[in-house]
Amino acid sequence: MKKIPYGKQHISELDIQAVVSVLQNDFLTQGPKVKEFEEKFASYVGSKYAIAVSNGTAALHLSALALGVQKGSRVITSPITFAASANCVRFCGGIIEFADIDPNTLCLDINKVREKLEAAPKGTYQGIIPVDFAGYAINMEAFRELANEYGMWILEDSCHAPGGFFNSQNGDKQNCGNGKFADAAIFSFHPVKHIACGEGGMITTNDPAIYKKLLSLRSHGITKDPNELTKIDGGWYYEMHHLGYNYRMPDLLCALGISQLDYAEENLKKRKEIAGRYIQAFANLPITIPKSTFDLGHAFHLFVIQVNDRKALYDYLNTNGISPQIHYIPVHKQPYYESLYGEQSFQHAETYYESCLSIPMYPSLSVEDQEYVIAIINQFYKQSHE
Ligand SMILES: *Cc1c(COP(=O)(O)O)cnc(C)c1O
Numbered sequence: 001m002k003k004i005p006y007g008k009q010h011i012s013e014l015d016i017q018a019v020v021s022v023l024q025n026d027f028l029t030q031g032p033k034v035k036e037f038e039e040k041f042a043s044y045v046g047s048k049y050a051i052a053v054s055n056g057t058a059a060l061h062l063s064a065l066a067l068g069v070q071k072g073s074r075v076i077t078s079p080i081t082f083a084a085s086a087n088c089v090r091f092c093g094g095i096i097e098f099a100d101i102d103p104n105t106l107c108l109d110i111n112k113v114r115e116k117l118e119a120a121p122k123g124t125y126q127g128i129i130p131v132d133f134a135g136y137a138i139n140m141e142a143f144r145e146l147a148n149e150y151g152m153w154i155l156e157d158s159c160h161a162p163g164g165f166f167n168s169q170n171g172d173k174q175n176c177g178n179g180k181f182a183d184a185a186i187f188s189f190h191p192v193k194h195i196a197c198g199e200g201g202m203i204t205t206n207d208p209a210i211y212k213k214l215l216s217l218r219s220h221g222i223t224k225d226p227n228e229l230t231k232i233d234g235g236w237y238y239e240m241h242h243l244g245y246n247y248r249m250p251d252l253l254c255a256l257g258i259s260q261l262d263y264a265e266e267n268l269k270k271r272k273e274i275a276g277r278y279i280q281a282f283a284n285l286p287i288t289i290p291k292s293t294f295d296l297g298h299a300f301h302l303f304v305i306q307v308n309d310r311k312a313l314y315d316y317l318n319t320n321g322i323s324p325q326i327h328y329i330p331v332h333k334q335p336y337y338e339s340l341y342g343e344q345s346f347q348h349a350e351t352y353y354e355s356c357l358s359i360p361m362y363p364s365l366s367v368e369d370q371e372y373v374i375a376i377i378n379q380f381y382k383q384s385h386e
Contacts, residue, residue, distance in 0.1 A: 002321040002372060007302070009196035010267070010364040018259035022252050031251035037258045038202070041187075044261055045162065047179035047204035049211040052249040052257075053218055056159050056188025059201035060088035060129075062247055063184045066213040067127055067153045069094040076116060077129040077157075078108040079330040079349040085131055085157045086331050097125075098332045100346040104291040106304070107133045109348070110142055117150050127153040132161035132176050134327070134358075135271075135299035136292040140181035141168045156182035162194045163268040164299030176299070179206030184214075189253070192362075194267065194301060195260045197253040213242075220244040267363035271300035274365055278303055281374040285381055288355070302327055303361040310355050313380055317359075320376045325358045 022033060034052055042050035053059045069075060071093035077085050079098040089096040099116055102109035108130045117125060128147060130138045140156060147154050158164070161176040168174050177185035184207070187193070189200030205211055216223060221244030226232065229239050249257075275298075279289060288306040292298065304327065307313055317324050330349045331337060338344075360373050 002369065004322045004360050004365070004369055004373060005362075006323060006325040006358050006360050007192040007362045008364070009191040010362070011196070012259070012263070014262070015256055015259045018255045019252060022255040027251045029248060029250035029252070033251040033254040033258060034249060037249075037254035037261075040258055040261050041202050042204060044264065045177040045185075045204055046175045047177060047185075048206040049179075049208070050202050050204045051211065051214045051218065052254055053201045053203060053247045054249055055199045056186060056190065056193075056201040057084040057088070058245070058247040059186035059188070059203045060084055060155070060157065061091045062214055062217050062245070063155050063186055063203055063210075064088040064092050064094070065217055066210050067155060067183060069126065073127070074125045075127045075129060076108075076113055076125060077331075078131050078133065079332045079346050080106060080133060080328055080352060081131040081157065081331060082159070082328060083331055083334060085129055086337070089129075094126075096337075098344065098346060098349075100348045101133075101352065103348045103352065105133075105136055105138070106290055106292060106352060107131060107136060107138050110139075110146060113143075114146060117146070122150060125150065125152055127155060129155045129157055130182075131157040131159075132164055132299070134290075134292070134304050135160045135164055135301040136295055137161055137164035137166040137174075137176050137297040137299070139166050140174065140176075141166075144181040154182040156185035158185045159188040159193060160301035161299040162187055163264060165297035166295075167297070173297075177204040179204055183207060184210055189257055189260075194299070195257055195264060197249075197257045197260070200249050200253050200257060216242055217244045218247045220246060268299060270363040271361060272298075274361055274363075274370060275300050275303055277367075277370060278305075278359070278374070282377075285377070287377075300361060302358045304356055304358050306352070306355040307357060308355065309384065310357055312384070313377070314357060316380045317373075317376060322360065322373055322376060324360070326353075326356060327358050329353060 038050040069092040073094035075089045086096045099112040158176040164176040184205040187202040189197035221242030224238045
């Protein structure tokens with residue numbers, strides 16, 4: 001029987017060569033490929049700086065630290081995201097609060113965020129972590145205006161949206177993670193993401209002070225820069241100025257990332273074609289396609305559908321060799337967060353969760369396999385009407 005996952009990586013012969021050639025050279029980690037990947041990624045999204053880290057979660061953690069999250073800091077995020085978007089605030093001892101999603105975009109509803117801000121004394125909240133869910137590029141300009149009003153920072157979780165964009169008021173195309181509106185943005189190179197490195201992550205920013213902090217925190221908070229040292233005992237001398245981590249991304253994996261970036265745009269085009277075929281195929285079925293799916297700047301990390309009989313369809317697809325996924329169980333419903341903050345309710349997030357299903361979406365999904373997925377879904381509805 002076929003085995004079709006909801007997402008998977010594609011590794012080319014060129015990718016393999018790129019990794020092998022690093023293995024034949026001097027550096028496995030902290031070599032020239034790190035900088036090269038960072039520069040290439042920065043130029044892909046249009047940011048001034050990019051800093052490669054060990055994974056997307058590390059990218060969130062370091063960004064939260066660099067933005068100043070500490071014990072008692074209050075930060076707002078979406079309940080419909082991977083847990084790490086919220087956890088990064090907890091890593092630093094901060095308090096994470098959720099605001100409901102907009103059912104059209106499935107992303108943090110800016111009006112709900114505004115209501116929260118208006119209901120509390122100014123200065124209560126330090127930051128916002130909007131998530132470009134499924135690949136939809138949030139209007140970061142609008143969030144910037146709101147954040148400025150309240151003196152807050154923005155950390156954009158762009159894990160789903162490399163290559164995604166929105167148009168700002170002046171009509172310019174604004175790539176996710178370009179550093180124009182958010183203080184920092186983060187990406188992941190987990191195998192199901194657009195650029196697959198096994199493990200890996202990237203932080204982009206246009207702010208030199210944040211960039212400098214991130215560099216230090218990524219590698220133990222240690223510096224050898226003569227301009228920063230308080231004294232110099234000899235050539236070996238270094239100083240640790242902050243409590244940092246080892247969140248480095250190895251040269252080996254950066255080489256894979258560099259190679260993967262070469263066809264990021266081509267893959268994005270394939271994702272869009274796959275989305276187009278699904279949209280057409282489901283026109284006459286009792287399937288709701290979220291409004292954001294039709295946005296031009298959508299990067300289609302996921303293809304989400306909403307259906308009434310979600311569990312039955314999920315099981316039916318699995319029985320037929322297709323493995324859909326649910327993105328996501330609302331984070332505030334996780335036992336960890338319920339034990340921390342008690343039971344909370346965000347109606348749109350919960351209603352969405354009851355109906356959502358992510359069906360296969362990845363560049364190497366063949367037309368034949370996609371047609372099989374579509375046929376099985378049609379068969380499901382035909383059966384349920386018999
Ligand atoms: C994948 C993902 C992360 C975490 O990335 P890892 O590389 O797996 O640590 C964070 N946020 C979102 C929205 C993600 O999809």
